[in-house]
Amino acid sequence: MPKIIDHKARRHDIAKAAVSVIGEIGIENTRLIDVAREAKATTGTITHYFEGKDALLLAALDHVAQRILRLMHKSSTTRNRDDLIDTASLTLPVDDEGKRDWRVWLAFFSRAVGDPALARINNAYYDEIKQGISKIIRTLQKSGEICMSVDPDEAADSVITVADGLGVRASLDPENWPAEKIKRQMSAMLRPLLPKP
Amino acid sequence: MPKIIDHKARRHDIAKAAVSVIGEIGIENTRLIDVAREAKATTGTITHYFEGKDALLLAALDHVAQRILRLMHKSSTTRNRDDLIDTASLTLPVDDEGKRDWRVWLAFFSRAVGDPALARINNAYYDEIKQGISKIIRTLQKSGEICMSVDPDEAADSVITVADGLGVRASLDPENWPAEKIKRQMSAMLRPLLPKP
Amino acid sequence: MPKIIDHKARRHDIAKAAVSVIGEIGIENTRLIDVAREAKATTGTITHYFEGKDALLLAALDHVAQRILRLMHKSSTTRNRDDLIDTASLTLPVDDEGKRDWRVWLAFFSRAVGDPALARINNAYYDEIKQGISKIIRTLQKSGEICMSVDPDEAADSVITVADGLGVRASLDPENWPAEKIKRQMSAMLRPLLPKP
Amino acid sequence: MPKIIDHKARRHDIAKAAVSVIGEIGIENTRLIDVAREAKATTGTITHYFEGKDALLLAALDHVAQRILRLMHKSSTTRNRDDLIDTASLTLPVDDEGKRDWRVWLAFFSRAVGDPALARINNAYYDEIKQGISKIIRTLQKSGEICMSVDPDEAADSVITVADGLGVRASLDPENWPAEKIKRQMSAMLRPLLPKP
DNA sequence: TATGAATGAGCATTCATTCAT
DNA sequence: AATGAATGAATGCTCATTCAT
Numbered sequence: 001m002p003k004i005i006d007h008k009a010r011r012h013d014i015a016k017a018a019v020s021v022i023g024e025i026g027i028e029n030t031r032l033i034d035v036a037r038e039a040k041a042t043t044g045t046i047t048h049y050f051e052g053k054d055a056l057l058l059a060a061l062d063h064v065a066q067r068i069l070r071l072m073h074k075s076s077t078t079r080n081r082d083d084l085i086d087t088a089s090l091t092l093p094v095d096d097e098g099k100r101d102w103r104v105w106l107a108f109f110s111r112a113v114g115d116p117a118l119a120r121i122n123n124a125y126y127d128e129i130k131q132g133i134s135k136i137i138r139t140l141q142k143s144g145e146i147c148m149s150v151d152p153d154e155a156a157d158s159v160i161t162v163a164d165g166l167g168v169r170a171s172l173d174p175e176n177w178p179a180e181k182i183k184r185q186m187s188a189m190l191r192p193l194l195p196k197p
Numbered sequence: 198m199p200k201i202i203d204h205k206a207r208r209h210d211i212a213k214a215a216v217s218v219i220g221e222i223g224i225e226n227t228r229l230i231d232v233a234r235e236a237k238a239t240t241g242t243i244t245h246y247f248e249g250k251d252a253l254l255l256a257a258l259d260h261v262a263q264r265i266l267r268l269m270h271k272s273s274t275t276r277n278r279d280d281l282i283d284t285a286s287l288t289l290p291v292d293d294e295g296k297r298d299w300r301v302w303l304a305f306f307s308r309a310v311g312d313p314a315l316a317r318i319n320n321a322y323y324d325e326i327k328q329g330i331s332k333i334i335r336t337l338q339k340s341g342e343i344c345m346s347v348d349p350d351e352a353a354d355s356v357i358t359v360a361d362g363l364g365v366r367a368s369l370d371p372e373n374w375p376a377e378k379i380k381r382q383m384s385a386m387l388r389p390l391l392p393k394p
Numbered sequence: 395m396p397k398i399i400d401h402k403a404r405r406h407d408i409a410k411a412a413v414s415v416i417g418e419i420g421i422e423n424t425r426l427i428d429v430a431r432e433a434k435a436t437t438g439t440i441t442h443y444f445e446g447k448d449a450l451l452l453a454a455l456d457h458v459a460q461r462i463l464r465l466m467h468k469s470s471t472t473r474n475r476d477d478l479i480d481t482a483s484l485t486l487p488v489d490d491e492g493k494r495d496w497r498v499w500l501a502f503f504s505r506a507v508g509d510p511a512l513a514r515i516n517n518a519y520y521d522e523i524k525q526g527i528s529k530i531i532r533t534l535q536k537s538g539e540i541c542m543s544v545d546p547d548e549a550a551d552s553v554i555t556v557a558d559g560l561g562v563r564a565s566l567d568p569e570n571w572p573a574e575k576i577k578r579q580m581s582a583m584l585r586p587l588l589p590k591p
Numbered sequence: 592m593p594k595i596i597d598h599k600a601r602r603h604d605i606a607k608a609a610v611s612v613i614g615e616i617g618i619e620n621t622r623l624i625d626v627a628r629e630a631k632a633t634t635g636t637i638t639h640y641f642e643g644k645d646a647l648l649l650a651a652l653d654h655v656a657q658r659i660l661r662l663m664h665k666s667s668t669t670r671n672r673d674d675l676i677d678t679a680s681l682t683l684p685v686d687d688e689g690k691r692d693w694r695v696w697l698a699f700f701s702r703a704v705g706d707p708a709l710a711r712i713n714n715a716y717y718d719e720i721k722q723g724i725s726k727i728i729r730t731l732q733k734s735g736e737i738c739m740s741v742d743p744d745e746a747a748d749s750v751i752t753v754a755d756g757l758g759v760r761a762s763l764d765p766e767n768w769p770a771e772k773i774k775r776q777m778s779a780m781l782r783p784l785l786p787k788p
Numbered sequence: 789t790a791t792g793a794a795t796g797a798g799c800a801t802t803c804a805t806t807c808a809t
Numbered sequence: 810a811a812t813g814a815a816t817g818a819a820t821g822c823t824c825a826t827t828c829a830t
Contacts, residue, residue: 023310024311025311026307026308026310026311026312027307027310027311028225028307028308028311029311031823031824031825032824032825032826033824033825041790041791042790042791042792043791043792043824043825043826044789044790044791044792044826044827044828045789045790045791047825047826047827048789048790052825052826053824053825053826103310106306106307106310107307107310108307109303109306109307109365109368109369110223110224110225110303110304110305110306110307110308111223111225111307112369113220113223113224113300113303113304113368113369114221114222114223114224114225114226115223119369119370122369122370123369123370123373126366126369126370154382154385157366157382158382158385158386160362160366161358161359161362161363161366161382161386162358162359162362162386163362164361164362164365164366165357165358165359165360165361165362165363165365166358166362168306168361168362168365169323169354169357169358169361171306171310172306172309172316172319172320172323173316173319173320173323176320185351185354185355185358188351188355189355189358189359189386189390192389192390192392193386193389193390195389202813202814204814207814228798228799228800229799229800229801230799230800238815238816239815239816239817240799240800240801240816240817241801241802241803241814241815241816241817241818242814242815242816244800244801244802244803245813245814245815249800249801250799250800250801399792399793401793404793417704418705419705420701420702420704420705420706421701421704421705422619422701422702422705423705425819425820425821426820426821426822427820427821435794435795436794436795436796437795437796437820437821437822438793438794438795438796438822438823438824439793439794439795441821441822441823441824442792442793442794446821446822447820447821447822497704500700500701500704501701501704502701503697503700503701503759503762503763504617504618504619504697504698504699504700504701504702505617505619505701506763507614507617507618507694507697507698507762508615508616508617508618508619508620509617513763513764516763516764517763517764517767520760520763520764548776548779551760551776552776552779552780554756554760555752555753555756555757555760555776555780556752556753556756556780557756558755558756558759558760559751559752559753559754559755559756559757559759560752560756562700562755562756562759563717563748563751563752563755565700565704566700566703566704566710566713566714566717567710567713567714567717570714579745579748579749579752582745582749583749583752583753583780583784586783586784586786587780587783587784589783622802622803622804623803623804623805624803624804632811632812633811633812633813634803634804634805634812634813635805635806635807635810635811635812635813636810636811636812638804638805638806639810639811643804643805644803644804644805790830791828791829791830792828792829792830793827793828793829793830794826794827794828794829795824795825795826795827795828796824796825796826797823797824797825798822798823798824799821799822799823800820800821800822800823801819801820801821801822802818802819802820802821803816803817803818803819804816804817804818804819805815805816805817806814806815806816807812807813807814807815807816808812808813808814808815809811809812809813809814
């Protein structure tokens, strides 16, 4: 009788291991065997669960993207502008998980340059994020938290821009960008861009 | 006497070829022979001018960094806030050269994750950029172009954040981010962050 | 379960193949692919069993050294001076295996010149050989086969010197040094150096 | 008017530089450019004086061989057995020059394994050395310095064997083989092999 | 399912050799 | 004669992928 294995769970574990390794040593240093070791498996096993290395890396990207989307959906219940800013800052490299995820995210910026398919996937994530933020802003405008003169789409792009800009900066220079400084800079930038009425 | 060769110029040419190739196909797809062909040389010649592939890639990074620093120094003569914003937008992927340079810049974000030495080099560039922008802001404050209540260092970080955020976004989704949109978004974000008195 | 492979045995086989190739075409002409072909494997497989080419060559050296040490230990049961000389001559290039091993041994003389680590390894083998021979000589002195006035260590060095000298000579000029001539010369030299009481 | 250059002298200088480099870093680590630097020349210059790398290496071998032959011819005037042994020991690695020459000599042992042409050249040197020693022994026999029962050719081989054996050993383990020990061991071995009447 | 041995294409790197000046 | 830039073949090494067990 074969071992009963939760196929989906194992796939998830391996993708998580890939995120760990990529975040630790960089995507260009990440070999299949490194991921295998991290997942307490072998390269052969990874082949069972993923078409190939590209598919594995894509799953790793999806893993970090889903976390960001999850945080965004959570903040969609926010009824307050400053809460929105606070929640948004949780997607930044403010804790170990965030730092690791951002290093993985960065890795795919580079890959997307030479890989149109990856670029499309990346853009799909951004679209979803933008629509989500835009919707939250419209909700907050209706409840009088954000000035009606703000264009929700443009403001959503502003939020994404600030998040990306700070995420990149803090990921490359974590020593000079502790959580507090990241949050402070984010607030300082987003408050004027999301003015109260 | 051997052929008279300007060693420095040849090195520069090869680095420029590397920027071209990296910007075109991505750093992970860039082979030495691709750069050689672009530079109308051979891999052996590249070895003649660079210690190895890493040294070549570093020279490519420096090539794009120097262009950004050059633009920044040029804008240091600006006597007007909106001119500063306009000049800053020239560092973004608003033309072919800018697009190519940004794709190269992105490539090194990823590499720096797994390469502390590269991270240090990257941070040194950022330091120089930040000091430059901070100085320009202080000058503009003295001439009454920017409100004195603005903290020059924090504002410099804001400018960098916006530039990085938009640079990343536009590089990954150039179709949705034409030059005009980039400039508009940049202005919309930086004007509230660099208020006139 | 994967193919059942005796990792140690496979390593040994590959090292043996390396000895064959080095002995045949010389260490400077020996490419990884030559050894791979001889071992009915590929270069990738060799990497699987050895850290790199240097490790493989070292294993080849050890292979021939172990054979010499084995012969020496066998002769430690000798109860007769002339038997000792006969057994010692078996380590010389008197048969195909011996010729091949000596060509490999020679290869490492050269390498040790520019590689201190290799020199140390070489010297360790010589130490072991010298101690072994010295011990045999002391035993033969006690049983009245060799004159007590002989200094065992100096005599051991003499045996090694004669073996090395003849090994080198015969390896470079096998046509003029058939087995019989080697043995005759060895006897002629060692008998006066290991006089009976 | 071209620079007046003593072609022969320059060739000799370059060969000497090659001996230096080979003796220092080993023949397998010796690149043309290393020899060029040592000779204060360029690789292009070396090509002017030698057909190619092989010809240069051969010239280096000849350089050390000629020194040995020169020492041998000098000792042909010896009228005393122990003087012969003393002079012979001068060919061993007893001083810096001897050590360097022996490391070069060793390098060619290995090369000759995979290069029949080189083996022939090596053997020609050995023939000349053997004939020379044999002649000296015959002279010493006539003058009553060496017992007539000694076979001159076999004794010459013995001398060569001892020299080679000690040369190899001392070259690989110079720390344990100071000049004094080399000479002592040589005397201890050659006196019984070249007995007085 | 899982293993890990084996494969082999791909690539950076080394370096002797060539040759224009 | 001398230089050294350029070439390009040679080769060790990496690592994703395959597959027999």
